[in-house]
Amino acid sequence: MALTVHSRFHPIHTDLAVVTLTGDVDISTVARLRDDLAALLGDGARHLILDFGDVAFMDSSGLSVLTGIFPLLRDSGALALVSVNPRIREVLRTTGLTRLFPIYSSVDTAILVLRSGSET
Template identity: 30%
Template sequence: MAGTEMQIDIKKHAGTTVVRLGESRLDAAIAVQFKERFRELTEGDKNRVVLDLGPVGFMDSSGLGAVVAIYKHLGRERVFDLAGLSPPVSRVLTLTRMDSVFNIYPDTDAALADDRMGNAANAHH
């Protein structure tokens, strides 16, 4: 939102960067800002990236577009996974069939427990 700093933080684990969006909504109002901040936070290494959307209770098509855009921007060598999707966020991915593109984990711990660094192709399931 204009005038307020978006809540987003980053934690680096061995080989994996976890980006957690601390906003209740990933929507048209913050999609552009989110893309920019995500790119800044994930530049400069080859780490796998896990995007934790745990706090997000609402996502619209602009939010989904932003998630696809950051996934594409990382380039084909970078592994990118999603974690902590609430039912409304899950629904948007399911309806658009984007759930077939991403590996989706219940939460960050589950994503970290499943170390996919050996599977850098990020094969679709």
């Protein structure tokens, strides 16, 4: 299934971008995701929230994109995941990536937590 990536900067916290994903994150779609995330960083995003609510599948290439973006945010920002289905959550847990990427139930919760730890 194709991947649709829709991103928007938060209207108040302008260094925070919410990225809504729809479709599968796999070898055939990760280039689009990687390019879109890089563009957001280039436009000033320091905090990224990826909404996985409409993602049914993610393979190792998707994990690679997440781990590749992490070092770019680690010192001055954060990457959080939202609405991750149980199967993808288990892959993240098994690979130890839940220690790097917090998972929240909603975008609003992720925004509250990220902003409480990094006021600018």
